[in-house]
Amino acid sequence: MFKFITLLKRFIPPYKKYVFLSLLFNLLSTVFSLFSFAAIIPILGMLFKTEKAIKVYQIWNWHDSLKVIVAGIKNNLSYSVQQFIETIGPSAALLYLGLFLIVMTAFKVGTSYLGSYFMIPIRTGVLRDLRNQLYRKIISLPIGFFTAERKGDIMSRMTGDVVEVEASIMSSLDMMFKNPITILFYLGVMFAMSWELTLFVLVLLPFSGWLIGKIGKSLKKRSTLGQEQTGELLSQIEETLGGLRVIKAFNAEHKLEARFGALNEKLRRTFMRLNRRYDLAHPVSELLGTVVIAILLWFGGVLILGNKSSIDAAEFIYYIVIFYSIIAPAKELSKASYSIQKGLASLERVDKILMSESTIKEPENAQTMKPFSDKIEFRNLSFRYETDWVLQDINVVVPKGKTVALVGQSGSGKSTLVDLLPRYYDPVKGEILMDGVNIKNFKAYDLRSQMGNVNQEAILFNDTFFNNIAFGVENATQEQVIEAAKIANAHEFIMATENGYDSTIGDRGSKLSGGQRQRVSIARAILKNPPILILDEATSALDTESEKMVQEALENLMLNRTTLVVAHRLSTIKRADEICVLHEGKIVERGKHDELIALDGYYKRLCDMQSF
Known part of the structure; x- marks a missing residue:
């Protein structure tokens, strides 16, 4: 109970207006439903000629007991109907009562539609808000968070899980407002008509609720398993699309088909069991409702036939109609409880992302970042991802306008070191200073706005050349983009495409060569x-030709900039002002190219092997 109340508190406040309007129109729908059913009583009385006693108008006031008030209202309604029938005749009265039934039903379905109409903004809005929250959180979390997460599983949480949470929230609203109010109104009328029959009904209903609750207990656990398996499936699809070239090269199609088929079958079995239990709610509740009605017909019939009931046969039929109308919202309540269980399971998976704490903490009183003017300093810096140290006791100074190159064999810590500067990670020991200030004192946004990155894998988006080049730069003009492309030796091949700068480059730049990307x-x-x-x-x-073009573009880019270079190729770093050689997370040599060659140490061996 408390869990789904918390669920509503988290997501519903922006939509209070729509909740109120939906509640209002559902309430009116219930009232019109009762009025439309009420037309059945005089119609049945006239058809079966059960109304024999002539009614007399009865005066009552609000100080009387509830029993007297109810009896007075009931008597006076019957009196009014009798007078109406006597005035216009039975045939005309039947016609008017039929019209009354149609009008009340029209009001009922109209207000019921409006109740659903005002629920739609809540449904679509909650789904939008939840996806936006998840996306914002994913964008804000540090890169380290995603090393332990599968992409497919995160995609599953943003698609399947959020839909389950949205369904759970809508079910919670039905459970909290719509269905209970409908049931209470109907029960109120039933009590007013015959408290003996209604008490008898209430004795039977708890058993139905217990049985329905018993069926739904395992839904939450199975739903969690199903969403996890969906994440695994999406992960395999994502890996397959990204690795098609390797899959075909190694003739591994059948192996992956078998693995995907096994996972898909496991997912089918999980959801088959889940949906079978979920769909059991409707037939079980309908069967139990019919059993209760059958018992009610027997019990009510015995009371009426024995003249022990306060209602006659026509009113008893109206009573049965009202009771049958309770079954639909009662069934929705039972299905809502199942949906809430599934939604809570999905919410736990979504919350694993939403409630994740970022390890990169923004400073409470951030310093204003001035334009970079002096130097970058890595001071006594050490870092590890889990248990083993990746970097130890690193001390490097990068003066403004200079180029420092980091070289070493794979796994020596080069990429990790440059990832610490834009605060993708924070050092475990030591500090990084910019113009003498620890970079933790700046906002990450301000810090990264001072830096540009070019990675080994050119990360591009399925968009136009213009939008990829202008990415992250507000209000860039066509002239600025063209000038940047010319400096990067990209203008010619861009203009050779069909639409020039408006040509799309494909998923991750798949339409381009490596050098072009x-x-x-x-x-x-x-x-x-x-x-x-x-x-x-x-x-x-x-390749060599692409490298020559890219190297020229890089040299244009590096002019008058402070540069940190990680490289495996001699051509990229031999002009560096300082070269730092890393081995097993430590700087073992440093100096210019000629100085390091003369040392005849690690750097010389790397040059000889060309393993840069």
Whole structure:
């Protein structure tokens, strides 16, 4: 109970107006429903000639007992109907009563529709808000969070899980407002008509509720398992699409087909069991409702036939109609409880992301970041991802306008070191200073706005050349984008495409060669015009001809900038002002290219092997 109240508190406040309007129209629908059913009593009385006693108008006031008031209202309504029938005749009265039934039913379905109409903004709004919250959180979380998470599982939480949470919230609203109010109104009328019959009904209903609750207990557990398996399936699809070239090269299609088929079958079995239990709610509640009605017909019939009931046969039929009308909202309540259980299971998975604490803490009183003017300093810096140290006791100074290159074998910690500067991670020991100030004192946004990145894998988006180059730069003009592309040696091949700068480049730039992708990435960094540049193996994946074009573009980019270069190729770093050689997380040599060659140490061996 408390869980789904908390659920509503989290997501419903922006939509209070729609909740109120929906509640109002559902309430009116219930009232019109009772009025429309009430027309049955005089119609049956006239058809079966059960109304024999002539009614006399009865005076009552609000100080009388409830029993007297109810009896007075009931008597006076019957009196009014009798007078109406006597005035216009039975045939005309039947026609008018039929019209009354139609009008009341029209009001009933109209207000019922409006009740649903005002629920739609809540349904669509909650889904939008939840997806926005998740997306904002994913964007804000540090890169380290996603090393332990599968992409497919995160996609599953943003698609399948949020839909389950939305369904759970709508069911919670029905459970809290719509269905209970409908049931209470109907029960109130039933009590007013015959408290003996209604008490008898209430004795039977708890058994129905217990049985329905028994069926739904395992839904939450199975729903969690189903969403996890959906995440695994999406992960495999994502990996397959990303690795099709390798899959075909190694003739591994059948192996992956078998693995996907096994996972898909496991998912089918999980959801088959889940849906079978979920769909059991409707037939079980309907069967139990019919059993209760059958018992009620027997019990009520015995009372009426024995003249022990306060209602006659026509009123008893109206009573049965009202009771039958309770079954639909009661069934919805039972299905709502199942949906809430499934939704709570999905909410736990969604909350694993929403409630995740970012390890990169923004400073409470951030310092204003001035334009970079002096130097970057890595001071006594050590870092580890889990248990093993990746970097130990690193001390590097990068003066403004200079280029420092980081070289070493794979796994020596080069990329990790440059990832610490824009605060993708924070050092475990030591600090990074910019112009003498610890970078933790700046907002991450301000810090990263001073930097441009060109990575080994050019990360591009399925958009136009223009939008990829202008990415992250507000209000960039066509002239600025073209100028950046020219400096990056990208203008010619862009103009050779069908639509020039408005041509789309495909998923992750799939329509381009490796060198072309890298030059678009460099153009993006040039347009940003950052004072600090990070090049992480920007030419390592290119052929010689592409490398020459990209190297020229990089040299244009590096002019008058402070640059940190991670490279495996000699051509990229031999002009660096200082080269730091990393081995097993420590700087073992440093100096210029010629100085390090003369040392005849790690750097010389790397040059000889060309394993940069």
